[in-house]
Amino acid sequence: MTVAPVEVAPGVHFVEGPASNWTILSGDGTLTLVDAGYPADLELVEASLRSVAAGSGPELPRLTSVLVTHGHSDHIGTVTALRRRHEFDVLAAPAEVPNVTRDELHQVTVGDVLPHLYKPRFARWVLHAVRAGGLGDVGVADVVPLVPGTPRTFSGHRVVPTAAVGHTPGHTVFALPDDDVLITGDALVTGHPTSRLEGVQMLHPIFHDDLAEAGRTYGRLVEHRARVVLPGHGPALLR
Numbered sequence: 001m002t003v004a005p006v007e008v009a010p011g012v013h014f015v016e017g018p019a020s021n022w023t024i025l026s027g028d029g030t031l032t033l034v035d036a037g038y039p040a041d042l043e044l045v046e047a048s049l050r051s052v053a054a055g056s057g058p059e060l061p062r063l064t065s066v067l068v069t070h071g072h073s074d075h076i077g078t079v080t081a082l083r084r085r086h087e088f089d090v091l092a093a094p095a096e097v098p099n100v101t102r103d104e105l106h107q108v109t110v111g112d113v114l115p116h117l118y119k120p121r122f123a124r125w126v127l128h129a130v131r132a133g134g135l136g137d138v139g140v141a142d143v144v145p146l147v148p149g150t151p152r153t154f155s156g157h158r159v160v161p162t163a164a165v166g167h168t169p170g171h172t173v174f175a176l177p178d179d180d181v182l183i184t185g186d187a188l189v190t191g192h193p194t195s196r197l198e199g200v201q202m203l204h205p206i207f208h209d210d211l212a213e214a215g216r217t218y219g220r221l222v223e224h225r226a227r228v229v230l231p232g233h234g235p236a237l238l239r
């Protein structure tokens with residue numbers, strides 16, 4: 001399978017992966033990856049980085065940063081393997097760092113999923129998640145704290161990390177105000193293998209660490225008027 005990055009704004013490339021999404025920022029001779037798929041997505045992530053790099057001019061840009069919305073295995077799954085090939089910083093909100101390093105685990109468990117396995121969509125999703133390495137140890141060492149509310153520049157793009165907690169204790173969305181883009185991770189999605197719904201929605205309740213908090217966060221994000229919304233699951237929203 002191949003996945004082609006789609007340039008949704010200048011230097012902002014969205015990849016809709018097999019079961020979760022990632023985004024590549026390009027500019028200033030560097031690349032920044034936002035989220036990184038399941039462990040099994042390694043070659044797809046690499047191919048998408050090469051594709052964006054090849055379109056960036058004669059001087060191939062270097063991957064310098066990986067920004068993490070949250071520490072679930074379908075969002076950080078390739079990071080450790082990518083580090084064997086590239087040298088980059090991994091950045092996450094301080095409240096999310098323990099979930100990324102796996103000093104703590106805030107993720108759906110087999111016990112949460114069991115009561116739903118009679119539903120074909122859940123059964124198919126579990127099979128995919130297991131095959132894609134979702135149960136493996138994906139903990140990432142040496143994570144640099146990224147302070148919510150403090151704008152930083154990555155690959156020439158102004159990025160404002162913004163706390164959007166509930167799905168996990170430190171879940172973070174990334175606003176790119178100059179590009180009119182909002183990267184929402186799993187705080188707001190537009191689809192999921194377990195969902196029959198299309199369009200803007202919350203993930204199924206079992207996936208959230210704190211459902212009430214996740215609901216409040218979702219309510220805020222729905223009001224956000226970015227022209228481009230890039231969710232962790234489902235297609236990009238362009239308006």
Ligand SMILES: [Zn+2]
Pocket residue numbers: 070072167186
């Ligand atoms: Zn998640």
